[in-house]
Amino acid sequence: MLLGGVAQAAPDSSPIGSANVTVADPTVPRPPGQPCVVQLFSDDTFNDFGTRPYGYAPPTGCGTHWAKVVLEADFSVTAGVQFDRTASIWLGGVNLYFGTTQEPRSNLAPNWHVERDLTDYSALFRNSGQGQAVLYNLVDSTYTGVIHGSARLLFYPASVVAPAPRVPDAVYPLGSDPVGNTVTLNNSSSQMAATLTLPANVERAYLDVFTQSQSNDEFWYTCVPDQYAAETQECGGGNFREAEISIDGQPAGVAPVYPWIYTGGIDLFIWKPTPGVQALNFMPYRVDLTPFAGMLSNGSPHTVAVSVQGANSYFSATASLLVYQDHGAKQVSGALLRNTLAGQSPTPTIGSTLQQDSSGNVTGAVTTDLSRHFVIEGYVDTSHGRVTTTVDQTVGFADTQTFGITATDFHQITDQLTSVEGVSRSRIGNFLSGEFEARFRYPLHVDVNQATESNGDYSILTSIKQGYDQHTGMSLGGFPLYWADVHNNVAGSDTLVLDSGFHIVSHSGQQATQNFAFHDSLGGCYSGSVSSANNLVTAYSTGQDCAGEQNRVLWFAHPDGSPYLGDSLLPW
Template sequence: MLPKGKFSRCLAAAGLMLCFGGVAQAAPDNSSPVGSTNVTVADPTVPRPPGQPCVVQLFSNDTFNDYSPRPFSYTPPAGCGTKWAKVVLEGDFSVTAGIQYDRTATIFLAGVNLYFGTTQEPDPTEAQSWHVERDLTDYTALFRNAGQGQVFIGNIVNSTYTGVIHGSARLLFYPASAVAPAAKVPDAVYPLGSDPVGSTVALNNSSSQLAATLTLPQNVERAYLDVFTQSQSNDEFWYTCVPNQYAAETQECGGGNFREAEISIDGQPAGVAPVYPWIYTGGIDLFMWEPTPGVQTLNFMPYRVDLTPFAGLLSNGSPHQIALSVQGANSYFSATASLLVYQDAHASQVTGALVRNTLVNQPPNPTIGSTLSQDSSGNVTGDITTDLSRHFIIEGYVNTSHGRVDTKVDQTVSFADTQGFNITSSTYGQTSDQLTKVDGVSRSTVNGFLSGQFDEHYRYPLHVDVGETFETSGDISILTTVRQGYEQKTSLGLDGLTLYSAEVRNHVNAGDTLVLNSSFQIASHSGQYNTQDFAFHDSLGGCYRSSVTTTNDTVTAYSSGKGCPGGQNRVFWFTHPDGSPYNGNTFLGW
């Protein structure tokens, strides 16, 4: 942590995530993490269908102590068929006792991302471990063939940074059955990166691209893009930065705080993916994230972009470039994306066209406002605002074996940010209030009727309040509070009738007071607290509720199932209580 609003990274302790067992529970109902200093989260695990899964170990107890990727070979599960009800990735990671930064972690297979997240910062005196899961059912086509993969956790180990990271991961394949039929999954998965084994791509500025030129099958009926954009280096604290013209006055990072992923096909705008403000366990004040990290810190969720209006264009037999960039990137964002394609099983060739795209004439240029003022004593007060809202419609059609399918994607994507400053010779105050919103609907018709509809609503609220006091002793006292949220509402409908709806809410509220000495070394901290509340419910009666509270780096309260019928978490195996994406044109993936 540096003075005068310069957000930085610290080293800290972590712990053991208690999220084993139970269909969709962060910890078994008969256990309690209260009193633990190990990592504890409220997130649900991925719910499972009945039956025993076939298991493929990707890598086991690999050691990460340098910047070399760890390769592995994948072979499909023997005797388990090629159609599965569900495919789940499980990963277990640990770090030895010592000093170490949090690190970015990725797993790739044949160029396609299977996992993206960060590691917990370790404790100097305790070894730590944690568990992550990802629903990869939509990537079934990838797992039908053998391939090469790699896991990458770049880590420096020397006399100063002593924490060594270890990890294992496996895929669980749940065979289809009468009660758990095979999922209706994409027919093909294509990575956007050029690495045949897989890696992320650094996007250093708004012009940098993650791109692939693909010649797709000529019978594409639907297409989606799963997007990850992770802030790194100078961009790690992008949500606190200000436009360059105000950077010196506010003593903050420049480059502004608007970030948004732009999707294009052959250079034409094709969609938007909001950027989530993930905060890593060394971020802002490391003690706030012990033992509960921020929203999705250890396990990112992708954002899924509906590219179906372009299906006719993508099926014309010509190569097409699909690209992703991050508007406002300022060195740098780490990105990866995967294209999911559904094909017409009864036609080798389909035709179609894009008929409307109002996103083309709406560049992502936010409006900047300022009420900053400076008095004769040099005190600075006031706000800087950044706002952008775009409504767009993209329509296209494809002539399939079952008729003409028209698709209309109608979205409003907005970003609103206020940076408030109160700076004197002895204090530095900065408050960041940010809200990213997506309100969208994808509608489809077959031969002009039998319309299907997928509604989605996302909210990414973030509040960061930092108050620094420069003591006469030379110490710097820094009081920080963070409120972070991930909210998702989705529904599937047919001819105006809602077939299924679900809501996910994941909120973290944390705070701490950090004291640095005159050499900017951590002298002490006090008043640490953190509460995570996770809630899911759907129209089928599924319910998941969990909450964890920490005080002074120890779990002081934990609840599971409170607020659900009977006080029990119960979700159906085919639902997505973790907030992972699903497709809007099929009912629950069947």
């Protein structure tokens, strides 16, 4: 296969000095050639709690198998006052985009651009359908910011230098809305589920999962178990969250929950002009369900479900099931061989060193820890032999909430690390045909130090660091084929002053930095950095850590951290 490269250039003009949204994230790399464009909606106004429906028809003149499919969306909000809002785009019940919005200022109407690689969803786009944009927004005399948005799909025709990858043959949404919307998961028992009768020749299956914290759960990562809530003056319900995937009630996989911080979160000034990690554009987590492929092909209906362990009102969730079929057989057979995830309860270990002295001062820490290792294995008898797939994974969660509380001061430090170490191995007979390794780390550090001033005001110094670290690697026949690393880190701080009624009086010392880096084994490189102070961009660079200080990413790579398991880099 010929490999084309895409050199990613810096913006036409420097953003230094701007107060508008500025991020270090890469765009989706594109193959050569002119794309066919399908406009989904254009300059829609979001000023109420209604959806914005649209009709979709496949592009003409681009065939039905594409080298790449990319969603582009542009949003803006008028100057004034407005909360961060959740935005999503759907087609036929399947999620195309999920994220939140930037908050405006009285004299600033920010705008921003997002992209998502949807090549693995190509089967969805071959037929006409109904879609909708969902962006609920309250506009009244207090909350005046009106949000506008446009979105389109770009279809890049396949060519000799950019062949169409093998993509899933079918995409199935989880959820109850046939056009598309999220599902509310209020507690650990709440489920988002779909009962499906799948084709009789499924050979691989994956689930793309989004779980977004809302309402009482928005700041779940700072909460403590109920028994410590009053003493620490914090939210109860604990801080362990994890998405649990099941098939017919049997545990089938785990999806970690990312601690996204939205643009109004904790201290809204930290995120102007650079939002937190993925705040405007969430990345899904892909779960390998291939060990269940033989069972899913038996002609019976099967229920695929997602829940969030620890949910405490509430999480918004959506998921899409991606299915590959055996093109050489109408019927396959198989079975699940072992599943050590079943029987492993997602119940963390809680520890405490909290102490309270005679004056009522509280010091110490609350810890929450859980680590699970599991193996899920199954086989499918396909037209190219018996394929046995083993998913071997360790998921970890470690959280420490440290407190120093007096009558006039409240100091809380959150240190949290969610981690995944996993590998999926496929064998045809005794031959190791494919191996996919994936490692994720979600570090989070939040330091909030609140002091009561002599005039009754509250001074709150907040420092936040969050990261998204991903390593993926593929091997064929036991020989390394490809690897890629993604690192996205944001750090910022600010001091808020609130009056006794908790109204904002002032803020000072805002500063933030985002660093984004991507490298892969084929020489692909992307680096970007943006810094701000007093809510203006003070530094911006791109390509600084790449050869010749030039970003260069191969067109089929995923520098943004989006999932790519099962694309053209695998031969079957």
